[in-house]
Amino acid sequence: MIRVLLVLLLLAPGLARAVEPGERLADPALEARARDISRSLRCLVCQNESIDESNADLARDIRVLLRERLVAGDTDVAARQFLVDRYGDFVLLKPPLEGATLLLWFGPVLVLLVGGVAVGLYLRRRPVAPPPPLTAAERARVAQLLKEPEA
């Protein structure tokens, strides 16, 4: 039984974790660019993990593909565009600013503006009328409290 399990262990699906040594490019400058770009690309089958972080097979394939493009002489923009053309904007972790995402990018600012104006109006609207004068009983209590030494 143990022997069977040992064989299974050898054949087990790999534990490819994020970028693997074998995928890396020999040229450190090129590799650094590849790492930078792959941090901004989404692993298509994961929840919000970049392909640099993901251990999915598809992420590995895209990492390799990206490096192939860079080796072939693509600029960063061209390499990224190559992947966008292939997989759509979905592959970008940072959604591009365009018609459909206007509300996304400016939504937070809008909320802050509306909230800020509302708070401003609320603070302004509040009457700054002086509080009613103290009654005789309250004045006596204040005098008594002021006389008491601090406990």
Added chain:
Amino acid sequence: MITETGHFALILALFVALVQSSVPMLGAARRNPGWMDVGRSAALTQFLLIAVAMGALMHAYIVSDFSVINVIENSHSAKPLLYKISGVWGNHEGSMLLWVFMLGLCGAAVAAFGANLPPALRARVLAVQGMIGVGFLLFILFTSNPFLRALPPPPDGHGLNPVLQDPGLAFHPPFLYLGYVGFSVAFSFAVAALIEGRVDAAWARWVRPWSLASWCTLTIGIAMGSWWAYYTLGWGGWWFWDPVENASLMPWIVGTALIHSSIVVEKRDTLKSWTVLLAIITFSLSLVGTFLVRSGVLTSVHAFATDPARGAFILVLLVLAIGGSLTLYAVRAPVLKGGGLFAPISREGALVLNNLLLACGAATVFIGTLYPLFLDAVGGPKISVGFPFFNQTFVPLMVPLLLAVGPGSLLAWKRGDLLGALQRLWAAFGLAILVVLGGFYVTHGGPVLAVLGLGLAAWTFGGAATELAERLRLFRIPAADSLRRAFHLPRAAWGMTFAHMGLAITVAGIAASAFDSETIEVVKPGGEIQLAGYTLHLDGVERGDGPNYMYDDASITISRNGSTVAVVHPQRRFFPLQQQTTAVTAIRTNLLADLYVAIGDPNPAGGWTIRAYYKPLVPWIWLGAVIMAFGGLVSLSDRRWRVGIAARARAAMPQPAPGA
């Protein structure tokens, strides 16, 4: 038999919840004390029944009763006991049962510890809790029943996803759910207050401990989840802004706003309707989170549309709860009149700023999380919203918030002196400057934003320390007197100090993640790699058997300047049942930095992939979260929450004679 008992108990709990949601509400309207009192016994009974159901399901898991479909799908006889138990909530049906169990627990706690509440308020609160219970019990019984049987039973189960077989993840859901569901109490109090049309300082005093307790458990729950990701994933990521994480972050942010604004209601009798609204929104976001995670809508809007039973059910619950409470709010909120006046520059003003920024932060997370779903649903392009979006929108909102923590807490109520507060923060400012300069020096002008982030953390920490020093009149009066003041300081003040310091520590940990260094190499036994001044020597890799997995255990000696620092044992585990491999990372921490080592696959030439990371200050992220939650607990132990004591003290105070 035990399983059927659990099933029946759950059905009974539904009927009890129906009684709980109606009779006390009517009783409160008709001022019938007997009917109102039904709420208490119903809440206790409902909890007891759900506990029986929970116990029955747990029993089925522990004895591996494979005639229960839920056990077949999520358990296996060879699994360690801890994971048999945690397997109960490691799946959809069981986690929903845990959800209502926590809900029942909260209701029972209000019934048991709410002796000092006005009977009508208590009756209404329990009735609202009952309504939420009805909704979710119906959901479980009709769409997600964990007690269904399979005939004939298979010889063994499918097992639990190995990634979930982890102590951190065993306790993560209970904490998270207690936090989520705990906010239902604040919600019920808000709805009850709207029905009564009265919110006063006493109301805030009753609500605040519940929100605080929920906030503490949610803090711990989120931190645990992030810590789990950190040590499980094998490269040290701890936050991805993925929708499931955001689902827990949103109630946390609004809950944080709630515990701040309820201070204003309690102390200054103003911001009432806003606080009520926050209580409603906090729990609504808990419900939204449950919907996002449990309906399958996240995988894709289309997956949701093809199997809509569960999703549609929660969506209806969501619309009823949120729509109903907001409608009630719209009708009744104008009744809630604020009392205390304040100038914009004041403690109240600072807390309003806190609420504005936190609310905008939550809205940003909400927009970022739901926008892709929204676009998908209206037939727009498929997009991803990842960390760059949140870094550019959420983080800028948090910077002014952190800047304001120190000065805000030094401002006086009603009318504050901002210049004076800033002057008293000279030491905090000096500390921040020192940290920034030191940061640039150590990292040789490294990532500017990260260093500024550290400065921001130092400023926040210094602000919290200054506030404490002011309270103790440190260095102005003899040290012994300061110590005496420290003992007499209200626990709530200590709680605030701890929470703000914890926040600063977490922020420092987050900012410092930009200083990580990594080495990823294939190493043969006997080989070495270098990382941040450390040498990692792979002594060898041993193979062995765990309870339900096999492992490769690497022995790696870490040394620095020739002397051994530690020997660590990262593992790679293979679960034959699921044909899945997981990593067990080795983390060596000195609380200032983590050395993080994981092993990957063997390579045909006899080497092993070793990933090693040096992560300065990273443990502070969770350390800070624990300190924040501890601050919440300290604040919870403040004697003024035991309302009876305060009332007795007030009664004992000499009152001026009438007409004097």
